[in-house]
Amino acid sequence: MSFALSPQTVRGEAVVAAASSLVETFAQRAQAADAANQVSRENFDELIERRVTSAFVPVELGGFGLESIHDWILTIATLARGDASTAIALNMHLVVSRGMVQAYTDAKARLGADHPTTDGLAQLLGRLVTGEMLICATATEPGTDNLHPFTEAVRDGDHADSGWRINGRKIFVTLSPIATHLAMNLRLRDADGDHLASVLLPMNTPGMTPQDDWDALGMRSSGSQSVLFEDVRVPLPDLHKLGPWGRWSVGNLQSRALANLPLVGAFLGIAEAAHDTALAHLATQSRLGQPASENSGVRHVVAEMALELGQCRAVLGAAALQMDDYFARHAPAESVATMEDAHRLMLDYQVAKWTVNRGAIEIVSKAMDLLGGSGYTNSHVLARLYRDVRAGPFMQPFGATELREYVGKVTLGMWPDQ
Ligand SMILES: Cc1cc2nc3c(=O)[nH]c(=O)nc-3n(C[C@H](O)[C@H](O)[C@H](O)COP(=O)(O)OP(=O)(O)OC[C@H]3O[C@@H](n4cnc5c(N)ncnc54)[C@H](O)[C@@H]3O)c2cc1C
Known part of the structure; x- marks a missing residue:
């Protein structure tokens, strides 16, 4: 299929392979977890066992040593094909654990591997590997936005x-x-x-x-x-x-874009699952002896799904590569990023978010058109995908009603600081 994402690094390939090996099982459990309204503990036990939860932990400490943001996004997209709830939950853990790995790497470079601070951080990373640490992350509160927490x-x-x-x-x-x-x-x-x-x-x-x-x-x-x-x-x-408090800084713009671009991957994964579900269904369908694939109306809807999916993959893949490039250019030892640089990074994330969140909703809806009533029953996977995909535009920053205001300002060179 057009613009399908593939791992960019050897370590990323290993993490994505581990994630891929779980997709089928997660898909089988997803309906029951959805009905029970509960996190699947079994999914996380397996993510820990296959070291996906310790993807960023350096190899010498028992993890995969993942560095590529592109491959992180692909991991989340892959898992979301099976269970998007698990994928977004894992993403929150990975966001925080990546920061812990960064702290360890910085301490090692600054103080040396044998320094007690470095050793303490290494032990913390060991707890990510054993699954003794599973971390949720929150910035959201009622009646305010992420820049102005009341807590x-x-x-x-x-x-x-x-x-x-x-x-x-x-x-x-x-x-x-x-x-x-x-x-x-x-x-x-x-x-x-x-x-x-x-x-x-x-x-x-x-x-x-x-x-x-x-x-x-x-x-x-x-x-x-x-x-x-x-x-x-x-x-x-x-x-x-x-x-x-209440103002964008370079660090905050960077960390919010970094944490949330992989989340967009979850909505791409949902769209891919819906697309594949629809094609598999069509392959079994005929009416009065005519296969569904010979109906021009069906073919046009299939084409629209393929066009939208190609756009979503292309834009998210490009944003992912740009983000890897950005952090390579602005590594602490290299050039320091300016507010303008950081807003440009945030802008690229917004373009990917807008394209994929909206495209994924369209793709799942078209898959629903192709399946007809059978996809609309609560026992069908498509009904869950249809509900899950709708969460994408809510994710901050920025929500559906704020994103265009931000993009307009940055495009006009206004570089907002709040
Ligand atoms: C499934 C799911 C999982 C999530 N997981 C996490 C998580 O793990 N951690 C985390 O921190 N967050 C998480 N979020 C939160 C998410 O990132 C958003 O921050 C959250 O959804 C925003 O709150 P809201 O949906 O109520 O919409 P808001 O963005 O708060 O706004 C809702 C609506 O209020 C209206 N509105 C009223 N006044 C204004 C105004 N002055 N300016 C703009 N709009 C206004 C607009 O119509 C707007 O769209 C999650 C959300 C979902 C749906």
């Missing part, structure tokens, strides 16, 4: 060594029912200003209460419940400043 950390007392107390509420915390840890952004105000910060917390931290309230139209087995934080106490060094 806030305040100092817990006046002593120099007193820690933080966190209060707030996060929604859409995908993977959280089976996660061991949660990473989130929050607000931190101190004498230096008003900051966006991040923290990684064990799920059993006192004061953190998952709400068991996920019951949605689609992505039902993604476990995207909300989580309440009431006087959650955190040691002083555990909070990390990310940039100014």
